[in-house]
Amino acid sequence: MIHVGILRYANNRYLWWSLALVVVSAILYSTQGGFQPANGGTWQGYVLGTVGALLIVWLLMLGIRKRSYSSSLGSVAGWTSAHVYLGTALLIVATLHSAGQLGWNVHSLAYLMMCFVIFSGFYGIYTYINYPHSMTANRSGSSRSALFAELFTLDNRARELGAKSPDDINVAVRSAVERTAIGGGVYAQLVGKDQSRFIRPSSGADSDGGTPVSNRDQQPVIDFIAGRLPKTNKIAETELLQELLEIFCRRQAVLRRVSHDIRLRGRIRIWLLIHIPISVALLIALVIHIITTFIYW
Amino acid sequence: MDVLLREIRPSADGIAEYRDVEVSADTLTLGSAPDRSIQVLGNNVGAEHAELVATSGGMTIKCRRGYSVLVNGEELSSATLSSGDIIEIGGNRLMLVDAPAGFDHGIQIELDQDVDASVFEGAFRTDLYQSWFSMRSAAWTMSGLLIVLAFLLPMFLKGSGDGSFADSAWIPSDAFWTSGPLHPAHELAIGDDCRQCHVQNFERVQDAACLNCHERINDHVHTDTMAAISTLEPTPRCATCHLEHNEPEPHLVIRADSLCIDCHIDADQLSVAGSIESVSGFSETEHPAFAATLLKPVSSRAGTGLSFEWLEQSEAISSAVEMSNLKFPHDTHLDAELVTDLREGNPLGCGSCHELSLDREHFVPITMESQCVACHELTFDPTMPDRLLPHGQPVEVMFALEGQYLRKFSDPSVPQEAVVRRRIPDKDNSTRECVDTAFNCATQAAAEDIREQFTVRGCVSCHIVEEHADSEIYARYQVHPVRLATDYFAAGRFDHLAHQVMKEKTGDAACVACHGADQSSLSTDLLIPDIDTCLACHSDKPTPGRVTTSCIDCHSYHPFASDYTATIETSQP
Numbered sequence: 011m012i013h014v015g016i017l018r019y020a021n022n023r024y025l026w027w028s029l030a031l032v033v034v035s036a037i038l039y040s041t042q043g044g045f046q047p048a049n050g051g052t053w054q055g056y057v058l059g060t061v062g063a064l065l066i067v068w069l070l071m072l073g074i075r076k077r078s079y080s081s082s083l084g085s086v087a088g089w090t091s092a093h094v095y096l097g098t099a100l101l102i103v104a105t106l107h108s109a110g111q112l113g114w115n116v117h118s119l120a121y122l123m124m125c126f127v128i129f130s131g132f133y134g135i136y137t138y139i140n141y142p143h144s145m146t147a148n149r150s151g152s153s154r155s156a157l158f159a160e161l162f163t164l165d166n167r168a169r170e171l172g173a174k175s176p177d178d179i180n181v182a183v184r185s186a187v188e189r190t191a192i193g194g195g196v197y198a199q200l201v202g203k204d205q206s207r208f209i210r211p212s213s214g215a216d217s218d219g220g221t222p223v224s225n226r227d228q229q230p231v232i233d234f235i236a237g238r239l240p241k242t243n244k245i246a247e248t249e250l251l252q253e254l255l256e257i258f259c260r261r262q263a264v265l266r267r268v269s270h271d272i273r274l275r276g277r278i279r280i281w282l283l284i285h286i287p288i289s290v291a292l293l294i295a296l297v298i299h300i301i302t303t304f305i306y307w
Numbered sequence: 308m309d310v311l312l313r314e315i316r317p318s319a320d321g322i323a324e325y326r327d328v329e330v331s332a333d334t335l336t337l338g339s340a341p342d343r344s345i346q347v348l349g350n351n352v353g354a355e356h357a358e359l360v361a362t363s364g365g366m367t368i369k370c371r372r373g374y375s376v377l378v379n380g381e382e383l384s385s386a387t388l389s390s391g392d393i394i395e396i397g398g399n400r401l402m403l404v405d406a407p408a409g410f411d412h413g414i415q416i417e418l419d420q421d422v423d424a425s426v427f428e429g430a431f432r433t434d435l436y437q438s439w440f441s442m443r444s445a446a447w448t449m450s451g452l453l454i455v456l457a458f459l460l461p462m463f464l465k466g467s468g469d470g471s472f473a474d475s476a477w478i479p480s481d482a483f484w485t486s487g488p489l490h491p492a493h494e495l496a497i498g499d500d501c502r503q504c505h506v507q508n509f510e511r512v513q514d515a516a517c518l519n520c521h522e523r524i525n526d527h528v529h530t531d532t533m534a535a536i537s538t539l540e541p542t543p544r545c546a547t548c549h550l551e552h553n554e555p556e557p558h559l560v561i562r563a564d565s566l567c568i569d570c571h572i573d574a575d576q577l578s579v580a581g582s583i584e585s586v587s588g589f590s591e592t593e594h595p596a597f598a599a600t601l602l603k604p605v606s607s608r609a610g611t612g613l614s615f616e617w618l619e620q621s622e623a624i625s626s627a628v629e630m631s632n633l634k635f636p637h638d639t640h641l642d643a644e645l646v647t648d649l650r651e652g653n654p655l656g657c658g659s660c661h662e663l664s665l666d667r668e669h670f671v672p673i674t675m676e677s678q679c680v681a682c683h684e685l686t687f688d689p690t691m692p693d694r695l696l697p698h699g700q701p702v703e704v705m706f707a708l709e710g711q712y713l714r715k716f717s718d719p720s721v722p723q724e725a726v727v728r729r730r731i732p733d734k735d736n737s738t739r740e741c742v743d744t745a746f747n748c749a750t751q752a753a754a755e756d757i758r759e760q761f762t763v764r765g766c767v768s769c770h771i772v773e774e775h776a777d778s779e780i781y782a783r784y785q786v787h788p789v790r791l792a793t794d795y796f797a798a799g800r801f802d803h804l805a806h807q808v809m810k811e812k813t814g815d816a817a818c819v820a821c822h823g824a825d826q827s828s829l830s831t832d833l834l835i836p837d838i839d840t841c842l843a844c845h846s847d848k849p850t851p852g853r854v855t856t857s858c859i860d861c862h863s864y865h866p867f868a869s870d871y872t873a874t875i876e877t878s879q880p
Contacts, residue, residue: 046553046561049487049555050486115482115484116483116484119457159427162423163424188346189341190341192341193431194340195438195439196435199438205342206341268433272434279434280435283442287442287449288446288449291446294454295457298453298454298457302484306484306505
């Protein structure tokens, strides 16, 4: 699997590189002390800071490497593996550079932004390891497009059947199909409740009024059709309603998978929406950190 | 406004079917999202594609940025519509019709019946990348905020200090660039005014910034006697040793020995070569043995007697001899069998005579009047026990003794016999008989007493007395002056109070442990410890059983400006 391949790339080569970097940094850090406290201002602090800054710049270059398909600078998988391990090492290198000193200043801001980027990356690794499997299981091996195609077919069939049904059923069926909410904004995709609605006809078969009500998980419209079933006395109409009922139950199953798929893919991507912009801003913060350090040398 | 939406769709039998929806709203939304007023699916139809705004005369259509529609076959992003106008959007047709009775507007909708599943899927926003959140704009926004708030505003607006709006609290200042808290004293004096010290951009803090306030600090060496430190290379800056923002170190002084040793490791390379020795640490081999500053009396003949001059002289402790001209056996005075306090009867201790100064290093100078006289009284007339011989004034002593005998020999109320027969201890009374005039008898008796005082039992007990036998009586005895050194290590410092408790030794035992006064019978013994005494308990490197000591625990980079060194300074021509 690709996601595991990144972590175990080339026999954990970059894991060992990173461990070596961490050990060397820790040794360098420990040579501070005595009468001069450890901080970013000692020569060891400057070395650790330089290493950290170069790491940040290199880690950001993954974004460039990914887009340059003709590059001969190693495979993207190798880069990604090194990105993961060296990014983790950066957390320790930068912490040693700062000697754990935090304050209300641009330096700590850069450090916290870096932590945010790295921890969002950790979450990203977690999702890459766990979610692809859940997503495949949720879709039962098929694709999202296949789910939508099935939904589209079911919708069209529901519309057809609705057109042949009594008006109240037709209103309910059409509105349920049209007002089925799938996805939406960031919040809706990740945690939002199902905002689907349908127009529940007031009462009576020939009523032309109705009220839009929640159709969460499609259960209300199923309940409505099922509730109408005993009130029909024509066999054709009963068969129609039974098929509609079946269609909506299948729609419900498909929609559950679709929304779960959207939620999982959202989780797999949301960290990138944080990881990438903040890492770009981190580069700016890093430059300000370095410039201001030397403006007020 | 009320709008009638009439959807027309062909049915299997070729007869169009109608479906009417009534909407009461001024704005109708158009797009592929399910929550739109009119949901249209198709290629290139956005989730929130356009808005139809109802006006009194007709309607206007306004597309979102990046989208367009065909209005009567013309591609537009916004248009004013009237009855009969046709909007085409992704294969769907919308036509404004004359408002039906009871409505303000009417729209006839013909939806594309050939929408396939892929278009259907595209109607929903199912990916985070389709949301309003754009990584690019987020990155730009954050970067821009950082550049403006964390760099440009502090750099160019703040610090102008003209009291304008730039100084308002909400504008981030260059204090946001601090790399750690200031020393509390500097925080109090400077606060957030970074420019007090950071005068020039990209330039390290210059000494001038420090000396603005610390104007009375002494340079490393005395500029009037030696070349200034500034002639050395590389030039140490104040900040070489005094690091600000040096979290978490609470002190401003870097105590690293290397700061001293880097230069002092090779004394020959120093501008003061020859006058000091090389130092590379604090051990027998790395640090020179101690040399004490002693006072040396130099006498020269002046008239009938001697004239004394005191020279300061640095000598190795191992060979140095105390030359105070005072006779004082420390061992006798510390022996409880031999000496006790006259008033209380207690044995004497170090503190009986040596009173620590407030600086915790030096001692209050010892004088006859404040320390010795409590036991060594200078009474001379048993009948008048309150009268004392004037200490330190030999001629006055002689006058006092003469006066005493003159009064006794010439006082008619005193029987001559009693005077003549006055018993003198240890003397044969017969020699005291006098048959001369009262004046002659008195001067003879006084001369004898003066001789005894200066050569047998009085002054001579503690002082060196030079006898010039040929001289007249007042010039016959010369007492060598006494000078006790007050500071043996002018360039070093030592906290006596802190050393009052040393391992298991406390109080006088601690004093004696280093100074060995209880074993000293001669006042020529120099009771100042050498480096080995310090090394018994101290080391320059962390060592078990030793206290770690750095250069500046005993030495000061900036010369002291105390009274003790001031005397040396002022003695310079």
